[in-house]
Amino acid sequence: MKSQAVRSVAQAFVDLQEQRHSADYDHADAFDAKRLAEALETSKRAIKAIDSNKSDAAMCAFLSLLALKSDWASS
Secondary structure, three states: OHHHHHHHHHHHHHHHHHHHHHHHHOOOOOOOHHHHHHHHHHHHHHHHHHHHOOOOHHHHHHHHHHHHHHHHHHO
16 A cells, blocks of 8 residues: 555654754763664655555655755745
């Protein structure tokens, strides 16, 4: 189901963004090799899902909205 791919990519973005904020701002939070490897695997799965579903309208819409939000945030 293609919408499942969009959901999994969206969840990966949320999870990875939360980890990034934690790494940047929570100096008490520790990132060991296992946690970093898991984040890397999450990233790889998200990229694979994007590549496998890049012609899906829902995936294109999701990625477009991410790009637009990024553009609006920098304005």
